Amino acid sequence: MSAAETAKTAKGSVSGSVHYRVEVLDTHRHLFQVTLTLPAPQSRQRLQLPVWIPGSYLVREFARHVHAIRAHQRGRSRPLTQVDKCTWEVDARVDEPLIVTMQVHAHDASVRTAWLDSQRGFFNGTSLCLQAHGHTHLPHALEVVRPTSHPDWQLATGLTAFKADRHGFGTYLADDYHELVDAPVEMGAFWSGQFKVAGSDYRFIVAGAPPSFDGERLLADTRRICETQVRFWQGRGQAPHRQYVFMLWAVTDGYGGLEHRNSTALICKREDLPRTGQNTASDGYVTLLGLISHEYFHTWNVKRLRPAEFANYDYQRENTTELLWFFEGFTSYYDDLLLCRAGQIDAARYLRLMNKTINQVMQTPGRLVQSVAQSSFEAWTKYYRPDDNSPNITVSYYTKGALVALCLDLSLRASGHSLDQVMRGLWKRCAAGPMREQDVLDELHALTGEDWHARLHGWVHQANELPLKELLTANGVKIIEDTPAWAQRLGLRVTETHGIQIKTVLHGGIAQQAGLCAGDQWLGIELPASRGRQACAWRLMRLDELPLYAGSAQRLTALIERDRQLLRLPVDLRGLSQETTWRLSISDERRVQAWLQG
Numbered sequence: 001m002s003a004a005e006t007a008k009t010a011k012g013s014v015s016g017s018v019h020y021r022v023e024v025l026d027t028h029r030h031l032f033q034v035t036l037t038l039p040a041p042q043s044r045q046r047l048q049l050p051v052w053i054p055g056s057y058l059v060r061e062f063a064r065h066v067h068a069i070r071a072h073q074r075g076r077s078r079p080l081t082q083v084d085k086c087t088w089e090v091d092a093r094v095d096e097p098l099i100v101t102m103q104v105h106a107h108d109a110s111v112r113t114a115w116l117d118s119q120r121g122f123f124n125g126t127s128l129c130l131q132a133h134g135h136t137h138l139p140h141a142l143e144v145v146r147p148t149s150h151p152d153w154q155l156a157t158g159l160t161a162f163k164a165d166r167h168g169f170g171t172y173l174a175d176d177y178h179e180l181v182d183a184p185v186e187m188g189a190f191w192s193g194q195f196k197v198a199g200s201d202y203r204f205i206v207a208g209a210p211p212s213f214d215g216e217r218l219l220a221d222t223r224r225i226c227e228t229q230v231r232f233w234q235g236r237g238q239a240p241h242r243q244y245v246f247m248l249w250a251v252t253d254g255y256g257g258l259e260h261r262n263s264t265a266l267i268c269k270r271e272d273l274p275r276t277g278q279n280t281a282s283d284g285y286v287t288l289l290g291l292i293s294h295e296y297f298h299t300w301n302v303k304r305l306r307p308a309e310f311a312n313y314d315y316q317r318e319n320t321t322e323l324l325w326f327f328e329g330f331t332s333y334y335d336d337l338l339l340c341r342a343g344q345i346d347a348a349r350y351l352r353l354m355n356k357t358i359n360q361v362m363q364t365p366g367r368l369v370q371s372v373a374q375s376s377f378e379a380w381t382k383y384y385r386p387d388d389n390s391p392n393i394t395v396s397y398y399t400k401g402a403l404v405a406l407c408l409d410l411s412l413r414a415s416g417h418s419l420d421q422v423m424r425g426l427w428k429r430c431a432a433g434p435m436r437e438q439d440v441l442d443e444l445h446a447l448t449g450e451d452w453h454a455r456l457h458g459w460v461h462q463a464n465e466l467p468l469k470e471l472l473t474a475n476g477v478k479i480i481e482d483t484p485a486w487a488q489r490l491g492l493r494v495t496e497t498h499g500i501q502i503k504t505v506l507h508g509g510i511a512q513q514a515g516l517c518a519g520d521q522w523l524g525i526e527l528p529a530s531r532g533r534q535a536c537a538w539r540l541m542r543l544d545e546l547p548l549y550a551g552s553a554q555r556l557t558a559l560i561e562r563d564r565q566l567l568r569l570p571v572d573l574r575g576l577s578q579e580t581t582w583r584l585s586i587s588d589e590r591r592v593q594a595w596l597q598g
């Protein structure tokens with residue numbers, strides 16, 4: 001715990017710039033103290049905290065964690081009025097520096113907001129730094145004070161140091177507000193390592209690592225990922241950043257990442273970290289490498305090449321685009337593919353990962369309801385706010401977007417081209433800046449001489465099946481069709497940790513016809529008497545016990561608990577879903593390698 005003094009002067013500010021001083025006020029109360037100094041305020045100075053953080057498309061209203069906000073000039077309090085949920089206005093004298101102090105509660109275990117406890121501190125500028133109207137495009141300085149209670153803490157951020165001590169605490173600079181809030185800050189007694197790729201400096205820090213953690217292996221694998229991606233986008237050139245920071249928080253259970261212009265904040269399961277003495281890559285570690293690859297790919301695809309609608313962020317409301325199928329979906333396609341090219345997974349393992357994505361999409365009825373362009377546009381209200389009906393009316397722009405990339409890549413390869421060329425072409429065509437869907441069509445036309453409008457329109461703007469089977473088969477992949485799990489055949493999504501809990505009832509399935517409902521607990525089944533068998537009833541704990549207890553019965557009664565009421569619902573098993581699940585295998589090694597190795 002550390003009670004830092006409120007800064008009441010502009011001392012320490014870099015002259016002329018908007019200055020934020022961040023102090024650890026109290027780790028037990030999870031409080032940061034933030035002091036904003038505006039050297040030349042407006043007379044009615046508006047200050048706003050973002051309601052969202054770029055890269056995570058949900059209105060989160062970070063101002064709900066702010067309190068004790070005050071304004072001063074020359075030591076005297078100034079009138080400050082809250083105008084709306086995230087805006088304040090100060091009646092300020094224009095000829096004197098304005099100082100605004102506030103406290104921010106930071107206890108959200110995610111990459112999107114802020115965290116502070118006795119073990120570590122983390123924040124995004126969107127959670128701590130007020131946007132001062134009229135000052136957005138001015139230089140911004142961020143001063144972070146080392147907590148006296150934690151002398152062993154270090155600090156890492158992607159921002160450029162102006163004046164920092166050997167622990168990394170001190171003052172950092174940003175060209176404008178946008179750069180300031182695009183660089184999260186991590187503090188603590190973390191593990192840290194570094195490497196260089198094509199003239200750029202990379203740092204990897206890990207908070208929460210267990211003693212078994214093999215940091216050298218994580219560094220070596222990350223370096224290979226970065227080398228592969230820099231070569232993918234830039235050939236022999238340099239990455240579009242001088243320095244880059246990976247900041248990873250290892251926890252018991254968690255997963256996520258958020259991309260920034262020269263850094264990324266990641267969360268993974270502690271057990272997924274590589275361990276000393278272990279040479280093989282666990283599935284969990286491959287998932288972590290895929291996440292690292294995904295977020296680093298965003299350095300080009302969404303942080304620089306980006307939707308035209310994101311040319312200038314509005315931090316006060318939803319910023320919609322129909323293009324997340326490209327920026328998230330294509331990034332999802334390349335994250336694992338580039339692990340394969342970096343030599344970290346083989347073709348068989350890559351196909352298993354692709355297989356999972358295909359089955360996820362094919363088992364989602366919403367793929368025939370919502371297009372990926374709509375899914376992108378509605379990310380704020382649908383993808384980021386899922387409920388039990390989501391699989392019926394939505395499709396993920398991540399997974400289906402990755403399959404659109406797959407279809408495009410395999411289609412292009414038929415004529416000797418590749419999606420790699422399209423990506424690099426777009427990077428040049430859009431000058432590493434705002435992009436529209438028409439640019440994709442123009443680039444495809446420039447590359448192949450063909451008009452791709454009808455095909456791309458069908459894949460992106462319509463809720464149709466993609467031509468996966470023909471394209472995969474033509475590229476050396478054999479598709480084996482299996483009978484899916486019982487939940488899918490019945491038209492259900494369930495959890496089975498304590499009996500069968502129904503999460504979603506899929507449209508058109510027999511569970512829906514029988515009247516089952518999300519939230520129900522499926523307790524067991526009753527079978528009527530028939531040829532030599534007495535009527536009976538069985539308790540079920542998992543749906544795959546169904547054939548054991550139902551035998552060859554065509555009809556049965558499901559015993560359901562709904563809000564403490566016991567219901568008996570007749571189920572007609574003759575209507576089981578005939579959909580299959582796919583298993584991909586290599587039928588032509590040469591063709592598959594030609595695709596995967598670029």
Ligand code: ZN
Binds near residue numbers: 294298327328331
């Ligand atoms: Zn992403």
